[in-house]
Amino acid sequence: MLSCEIFLKMGERSDSSMQQTIVIKIGSSSLTSDEGGLNRNKIAFFASELSKLHHKGYQVLLVTSGAVAAGFREMGYISRPKLLHEKQASASVGQALLMQAYHEAFASHSVGVAQILLTRSDFSNRQRIHNASMTIEELLKHRVIPIINENDTVVVDELKFGDNDMLSALVANLVRARQLAILTDVDGLYTDNPRSNPDAKRLGRVDEIGEEIYRIAGGSGSSVGTGGMRSKIEAARIATRGGVPVFIGRVAEEGDLRAAIEGDGKGTYFVTSEHNLPMKKQWLGFHSSPQGRITVDAGAEHALAVGGRSLLPAGVVAVTGDFHPGDVVEVVNVDNQTIGRGVVNYANWQLQAVAGLSTEEVQKRIEVNRIEVIHRDEWITLSVHKQM
Ligand SMILES: Nc1ncnc2c1ncn2[C@@H]1O[C@H](COP(=O)(O)OP(=O)(O)O)[C@@H](O)[C@H]1O
Numbered sequence: 001m002l003s004c005e006i007f008l009k010m011g012e013r014s015d016s017s018m019q020q021t022i023v024i025k026i027g028s029s030s031l032t033s034d035e036g037g038l039n040r041n042k043i044a045f046f047a048s049e050l051s052k053l054h055h056k057g058y059q060v061l062l063v064t065s066g067a068v069a070a071g072f073r074e075m076g077y078i079s080r081p082k083l084l085h086e087k088q089a090s091a092s093v094g095q096a097l098l099m100q101a102y103h104e105a106f107a108s109h110s111v112g113v114a115q116i117l118l119t120r121s122d123f124s125n126r127q128r129i130h131n132a133s134m135t136i137e138e139l140l141k142h143r144v145i146p147i148i149n150e151n152d153t154v155v156v157d158e159l160k161f162g163d164n165d166m167l168s169a170l171v172a173n174l175v176r177a178r179q180l181a182i183l184t185d186v187d188g189l190y191t192d193n194p195r196s197n198p199d200a201k202r203l204g205r206v207d208e209i210g211e212e213i214y215r216i217a218g219g220s221g222s223s224v225g226t227g228g229m230r231s232k233i234e235a236a237r238i239a240t241r242g243g244v245p246v247f248i249g250r251v252a253e254e255g256d257l258r259a260a261i262e263g264d265g266k267g268t269y270f271v272t273s274e275h276n277l278p279m280k281k282q283w284l285g286f287h288s289s290p291q292g293r294i295t296v297d298a299g300a301e302h303a304l305a306v307g308g309r310s311l312l313p314a315g316v317v318a319v320t321g322d323f324h325p326g327d328v329v330e331v332v333n334v335d336n337q338t339i340g341r342g343v344v345n346y347a348n349w350q351l352q353a354v355a356g357l358s359t360e361e362v363q364k365r366i367e368v369n370r371i372e373v374i375h376r377d378e379w380i381t382l383s384v385h386k387q388m
């Protein structure tokens with residue numbers, strides 16, 4: 001059975017039970033100091049704000065960074081280390097400190113917490129992510145707040161999230177959150193990095209994350225933060241594609257978090273008109289490993305991205321990679337921009353033989369189970385320019 005078929009058969013969560021689920025991501029810069037070490041006052045503040053939401057009836061999940069920043073000083077490093085093994089050692093010291101601090105801070109509001117450490121590969125492994133999802137559901141049912149971080153000590157460099165922005169987007173999609181709030185040290189997305197450009201203006205609402213939005217988002221401004229605004233925008237794109245609206249901004253005073261969740265926060269709101277994606281499509285779009293690439297013409301691009309139709313051989317311009325029926329492939333336009341991903345019904349050599357041909361011609365030349373190169377049910381659009 002294909003991995004994506006298995007995902008389809010996994011228990012899909014009913015939407016109503018998760019409607020009030022909120023995922024909150026707190027970055028290192030909001031929890032620690034530039035010199036390293038946890039800022040207990042900030043942890044106490046966030047625990048208090050999250051507990052208020054919890055007691056109001058929301059199902060709260062916290063995605064937290066800060067393990068490396070919390071641990072590097074105890075390891076004897078004078079600044080945030082750069083080498084992977086140094087960061088991993090710092091994280092293993094810091095993660096324990098971080099959880100201990102959260103445990104104590106939440107306990108003073110009578111709220112229980114749990115630690116969950118995930119890696120990118122856990123998301124692409126159906127059993128692991130299913131188990132993680134079941135664990136989260138059980139914790140939420142028992143009104144325990146899951147506190148999630150990347151499992152820093154086991155990840156290899158190429159597979160690392162690095163910052164937790166993307167992790168928070170994938171978690172938000174997994175639990176089909178009502179909102180993802182990415183909290184940071186700046187009150188939203190500006191037209192330029194406000195640390196270096198005092199004339200930069202804040203954007204209150206973003207309807208579509210296109211190239212212009214990527215262009216204005218820069219790197220990190222602090223010595224403990226990693227991803228900067230760029231990685232938050234990428235995370236917001238994945239979350240909104242998965243039907244989860246996103247808030248990026250600052251929570252510094254009492255009531256700020258509630259305002260952020262209720263639409264009146266100090267930050268930028270990224271809205272979405274997408275529906276929550278079923279697990280199968282999440283896997284296809286965000287966790288699968290494409291085995292090849294198909295370039296399509298403008299007509300096919302429109303049919304796939306806007307028309308909701310299947311891809312036929314007539315629209316195929318070029319084929320690269322070594323793939324078989326059932327594999328996932330990436331589809332790009334003639335400018336090499338990604339349009340989306342799908343499960344292909346042809347082997348690469350079959351498709352090369354019939355690229356650009358009409359359905360009638362294809363049927364004369366080769367025998368395939370399905371005429372569609374990619375059926376629309378096995379497809380997800382990922383392009384930045386969806387509205388063509
Ligand atoms: N266009 C922009 N608007 C706002 N902030 C930006 C922009 N470009 C870059 N940044 C920087 O992104 C930083 C937040 O990211 P980061 O330091 O990684 O924080 P965190 O640790 O919370 O993830 C801001 O402090 C700011 O310096």
Ligand SMILES: N[C@@H](CCC(=O)OP(=O)(O)O)C(=O)O
Pocket residue numbers: 026027028029064065066067068069091149150152162163164165224225226227228
């Ligand atoms: N997993 C790492 C996250 C690293 C990090 O700094 O992330 P972020 O502050 O979200 O840019 C940690 O806990 O230190």
